[in-house]
Amino acid sequence: MPDPRHDAGRGRRHADDAGRRSRRRRRLAAAGAAALPLVLAGCKLPTFYGYRGRTSQAHDEFLLFAGTVIAAIVVGAITGALILWSVFRYRRRSDAIPRQFQYHIPLEIFYTAVPIVIVLVLFGFTVYTENKVDNIAPNPAVTVKVTAFQWGWRFDYTNQHVFVTGVREDNPDPVGLGGKTCVASAPTPNDCLGPALVLPTRETVRIVLVSNDVVHGFYVPQFNFNRYALPGHTNRFDFNISHSGIYRGQCNQLCGLYHSQMFFHVVALPPAQFDAWVTGTQPQPDNASLGSTGASTTGASTTGASTTGASTTGTSTTGTSTTGTSTTGASTTGTSTTGTSTTGTSTTGTSTTGTAPPTATTSS
Amino acid sequence: MTLLQQRPPAGAGDHPEHAEHHDEPTFIVKWLTSTDHKVIGINYMVTAIVMFYLSGVMALAMRVQLSSPSGVGMSLQTYNELFTMHGSLMLYLFAGPFAFGGLANYIVPMQVGAPDMAFPRLNAFSYWLYLTGSITMLLGFLTSTGAAAFGWVAYAPLSTSTYSPGPGADLWIISLFLTGFSAVFTGVNLVATIFYLRAPGMTMWRMPIFTWNMLVTALLILIAFPVLTAAMVFLWTDRHLGTHIYTVAGGGVPVLYQNLFWFFGHPEVYILALPYFGIATEIIPVFSRKPVFGYKGLVFATLAIAALSTGVWAHHMFTTGTVLLPFFSLLSLLIAVPTGVKFFNWIGTMWRGQISFKTPMLFCVGFLLAFLMGGLTGVMLASPPIDFATHDTYFVVAHFHQVLFGTAVFAGFAGFYFWYPKMFGRMLHDGLGKAHFWTMFVGFWLTYLPQYVLGLHGMPRRIATYPSGLGWTALNMASTVGSFIIGASFLIMLVNLWVSWRRPVPAGDNPWDGHALEWFASSPPVHHNFEKLPPIRSERPTWDFNHPDARTIPHGRHAEHELVGAGASAARGDDTTGA
Amino acid sequence: MKVESRLLVGVALFFLVTGVGYWFWSYEQSGTVMLIGAVLLGMVPGGYYLWWSQRMKPRPEDRPDGTLEEGAGVIGAFPGSSIWPFVMAMGLFSCALAAVFGLWLLAPGFAAVFFAAIGYTVESRRGGTV
Numbered sequence A: 001m002p003d004p005r006h007d008a009g010r011g012r013r014h015a016d017d018a019g020r021r022s023r024r025r026r027r028l029a030a031a032g033a034a035a036l037p038l039v040l041a042g043c044k045l046p047t048f049y050g051y052r053g054r055t056s057q058a059h060d061e062f063l064l065f066a067g068t069v070i071a072a073i074v075v076g077a078i079t080g081a082l083i084l085w086s087v088f089r090y091r092r093r094s095d096a097i098p099r100q101f102q103y104h105i106p107l108e109i110f111y112t113a114v115p116i117v118i119v120l121v122l123f124g125f126t127v128y129t130e131n132k133v134d135n136i137a138p139n140p141a142v143t144v145k146v147t148a149f150q151w152g153w154r155f156d157y158t159n160q161h162v163f164v165t166g167v168r169e170d171n172p173d174p175v176g177l178g179g180k181t182c183v184a185s186a187p188t189p190n191d192c193l194g195p196a197l198v199l200p201t202r203e204t205v206r207i208v209l210v211s212n213d214v215v216h217g218f219y220v221p222q223f224n225f226n227r228y229a230l231p232g233h234t235n236r237f238d239f240n241i242s243h244s245g246i247y248r249g250q251c252n253q254l255c256g257l258y259h260s261q262m263f264f265h266v267v268a269l270p271p272a273q274f275d276a277w278v279t280g281t282q283p284q285p286d287n288a289s290l291g292s293t294g295a296s297t298t299g300a301s302t303t304g305a306s307t308t309g310a311s312t313t314g315t316s317t318t319g320t321s322t323t324g325t326s327t328t329g330a331s332t333t334g335t336s337t338t339g340t341s342t343t344g345t346s347t348t349g350t351s352t353t354g355t356a357p358p359t360a361t362t363s364s
Numbered sequence B: 001m002t003l004l005q006q007r008p009p010a011g012a013g014d015h016p017e018h019a020e021h022h023d024e025p026t027f028i029v030k031w032l033t034s035t036d037h038k039v040i041g042i043n044y045m046v047t048a049i050v051m052f053y054l055s056g057v058m059a060l061a062m063r064v065q066l067s068s069p070s071g072v073g074m075s076l077q078t079y080n081e082l083f084t085m086h087g088s089l090m091l092y093l094f095a096g097p098f099a100f101g102g103l104a105n106y107i108v109p110m111q112v113g114a115p116d117m118a119f120p121r122l123n124a125f126s127y128w129l130y131l132t133g134s135i136t137m138l139l140g141f142l143t144s145t146g147a148a149a150f151g152w153v154a155y156a157p158l159s160t161s162t163y164s165p166g167p168g169a170d171l172w173i174i175s176l177f178l179t180g181f182s183a184v185f186t187g188v189n190l191v192a193t194i195f196y197l198r199a200p201g202m203t204m205w206r207m208p209i210f211t212w213n214m215l216v217t218a219l220l221i222l223i224a225f226p227v228l229t230a231a232m233v234f235l236w237t238d239r240h241l242g243t244h245i246y247t248v249a250g251g252g253v254p255v256l257y258q259n260l261f262w263f264f265g266h267p268e269v270y271i272l273a274l275p276y277f278g279i280a281t282e283i284i285p286v287f288s289r290k291p292v293f294g295y296k297g298l299v300f301a302t303l304a305i306a307a308l309s310t311g312v313w314a315h316h317m318f319t320t321g322t323v324l325l326p327f328f329s330l331l332s333l334l335i336a337v338p339t340g341v342k343f344f345n346w347i348g349t350m351w352r353g354q355i356s357f358k359t360p361m362l363f364c365v366g367f368l369l370a371f372l373m374g375g376l377t378g379v380m381l382a383s384p385p386i387d388f389a390t391h392d393t394y395f396v397v398a399h400f401h402q403v404l405f406g407t408a409v410f411a412g413f414a415g416f417y418f419w420y421p422k423m424f425g426r427m428l429h430d431g432l433g434k435a436h437f438w439t440m441f442v443g444f445w446l447t448y449l450p451q452y453v454l455g456l457h458g459m460p461r462r463i464a465t466y467p468s469g470l471g472w473t474a475l476n477m478a479s480t481v482g483s484f485i486i487g488a489s490f491l492i493m494l495v496n497l498w499v500s501w502r503r504p505v506p507a508g509d510n511p512w513d514g515h516a517l518e519w520f521a522s523s524p525p526v527h528h529n530f531e532k533l534p535p536i537r538s539e540r541p542t543w544d545f546n547h548p549d550a551r552t553i554p555h556g557r558h559a560e561h562e563l564v565g566a567g568a569s570a571a572r573g574d575d576t577t578g579a
Numbered sequence C: 001m002k003v004e005s006r007l008l009v010g011v012a013l014f015f016l017v018t019g020v021g022y023w024f025w026s027y028e029q030s031g032t033v034m035l036i037g038a039v040l041l042g043m044v045p046g047g048y049y050l051w052w053s054q055r056m057k058p059r060p061e062d063r064p065d066g067t068l069e070e071g072a073g074v075i076g077a078f079p080g081s082s083i084w085p086f087v088m089a090m091g092l093f094s095c096a097l098a099a100v101f102g103l104w105l106l107a108p109g110f111a112a113v114f115f116a117a118i119g120y121t122v123e124s125r126r127g128g129t130v
């Protein structure tokens, strides 16, 4: 809202009518600025092929996205219409030479100033949204340390001494919604590829993201969010998930041979179910998890943070070692996109190989 | 207009070498030894177009693989190599060299009325570095471990020896050395040519916009490429000498690579775009029969784009979580302003013109429409929250293809069709050119519109296979079909070239009623370009010469001055209608 | 020379402002260093041209009323053809490949560069002005 004192000050300094005009303009701008979020907040907005977002951050992003698309369509339509109009209207009709004008200064100033205004408005909304999306709550309910490695993920629930890890398409921990398996409760079986990142809804979840080797990308489309997993640098961000569900995720930053298959998925459970899942996992010592029990990779890390390093190194070295054989093996295993767990054949010896059954049932 | 002023071919008498040039050596000797900017320019363009076709074939192979979720059996390694080489070829070996090495080399000296580039032998040297650099990059395919496979950006640590062993990666790095030096030398050469070899009367404010854009591009190259070379040196020492500049293990900083790379990389994007803006700005006025609208505004817009473009590098790193979001977001958004100004100037140029839709003009309209959409989605990506949702997805792939294809291909081939008659003295077939355009235009939109949707639905880039059942299959198929339509359009261009080669239609010196000085020379121009020059009293001396009674209407503060300038020329008597 | 020098000095000033702003906003070193580099890139040649532009008469190509007669005379040396750029580039190519395929490639590389440098110089003496 315009500050009245400020307004008065300006009125004194300027000629009367100018002041009135600027005040009117400012009031208009203020009205526009106030109206836009209102318009946007109404969930009647078309999605423009984007996701409305399953976290509060994602929803904020969606509003910005939709608003920007609308602005872009307006600007694009006007400019495009001008282009097409001149193209059709001024087709050559005779050999006459048209008037050789070159400048129209007021017009040029106009079409420089208008984009500046548009861009600054967009910048304002950007900063507003950005601050909400990037905001870090002081004490999140759950903190998950996500470690990306070639080519899989490890999710450490640092306070609960639990972790989940898995490589590529393999889903070692078939937890889904409402006590069912992931495949049974997800929209399509392929939403369940890769290890599960189980998170509670309606609470603040802190993700602490690092990489063990190269740069990876932590990307959940329905959260409208991705962030690099960098080696040597820790990224932190929060999610406030609004709907329980299963949301596919995937590495989106090129990380080597199996980048195409570096899946994971988020299983968002209501808080009570989440607690049951976190506390209900059978604690298992790390070396036991190397055996071939069904849920072997959902294990408890005996000493929290310290084992993280040990066990993920174990996994990632196996990951790297597949590079040697991969060029030949890759093409055949790599093409299994139907949710079958053929990955088992190439990721030899990792703790994740024992988990074929749950995904095997999903082949469509 | 009576007096045709002659620029005496000075020194011709006392220097017998000068005469020597005119006995034509055999083709191969000429090719190896020529320092004529026109020959070198054509060498550049031919090489660049070969790279374009090669890279296009790689693109089609990728599209075939992506046409169904599990692909057609291409190995993951092959796919990674293909997009790396496709991107690298397109950006480093086609789009940049085609305009900046090729067209600029050929056209800029002519537009400023110079006999050659300032340093002809350095110019030849640049070309050979570019050619050897291109060969080096392609050599990667012949090594046992294959070509580089880390994307055209080669992020460390993926590009370090731990994760990308093998000579393919080294060849890629070396190739960027060679082509990088080539670009810097060409940049220096162009700046010197423009600063020192302009014909009398060709003030800076009378240079055609094409030349202005090339000058600004040259400055950008001088700012950006040394940083790339430095980044590559570090990468190489990390790989071979055991330094740890980019690896955490030895105390290095992986993100440093991204900072260095994008400090080069984003200006590079404009190094690729500005020359093509220049081409469009050259063609649209000619076919509208009007002076370019807002000449000075356009120059300032170009300068503003260039300046801002060096302050936005980290908008490619929004999702690293290590950069200052508002700074880079604001500067990136602001680039939209001068770009918008350019758009309106192009529209203003067509406004109330007499537009004839010969092939080059059609390609320019295609460029305007493609770039409009690519630019608008670019503005969206400059907003970090939106980038968080779309970074490294097909949304970005669609965005940068619309921009790059719009500039390098639409505007680039507009320039090719436009200047081909000048370079070879023969026309390209207009009907075939239009067929090329329309096929490509349809294919272009069919290829890239679905990719926006794919990106918004969460399909990451650089993946060789994707899960089925997510609704991506049909869109990918559409994109693949579109890409083959594009491919077909370039076969039409080959036919066109073949036709013009077998049944030449003489072009004459000035087939389009052109504006700038190059249209005053013969087609193809003689050695050292001009036998005579018209008086230079505006940015379109050839037009002024041919249409003495249709000069640009003087305007504004300088109107008086312009008249005085014109008055000093021989054309004074004819200038009565102008005021 | 005025416009040219202003252009380059403008480049320097722009990057000075951006660089200072960037440093105090972000305290990030690599970007700041690169921006300083850009300042120098504008300042060094720009300063040189500025210095000259104040001391010389505008050239015919700097004046809107410059006529072609004023530009008559020798423009510069433009050799019509030369094999040495090719030889030198092949030398450099060989040196570059040495970084991948083995250091022995440095030998022919340096030899070619060496001969090309001599060839270049000798050729320059011969002239070939236009």
Ligand code: HEM
Residues within 6 Å of the ligand: B056, B059, B060, B062, B063, B083, B084, B086, B087, B088, B090, B091, B095, B150, B151, B152, B153, B397, B401, B404, B405, B408, B409, B447, B460, B461, B462, B463, B483, B486, B487
């Ligand atoms: C025939 C038209 C073209 C087709 C069908 C095509 C197709 C493709 C495909 C399939 C990819 C890989 C996408 C991915 O997996 O992430 C790609 C990447 C790329 N293309 Fe094109 N492209 C075309 C033209 C161009 C042009 C004209 C340029 C530039 C002047 C270009 C520049 C790039 C770049 C820079 C990449 C990124 C490479 C990377 O991810 O490292 N493309 N293109």
Ligand SMILES: [Cu+2]
Residues within 6 Å of the ligand: A216, A217, A251, A252, A253, A254, A255, A256, A258, A259, A260, A262
């Ligand atoms: Cu990845």
Ligand SMILES: [Cu+2]
Residues within 6 Å of the ligand: B265, B266, B269, B312, B313, B315, B316
């Ligand atoms: Cu950029």
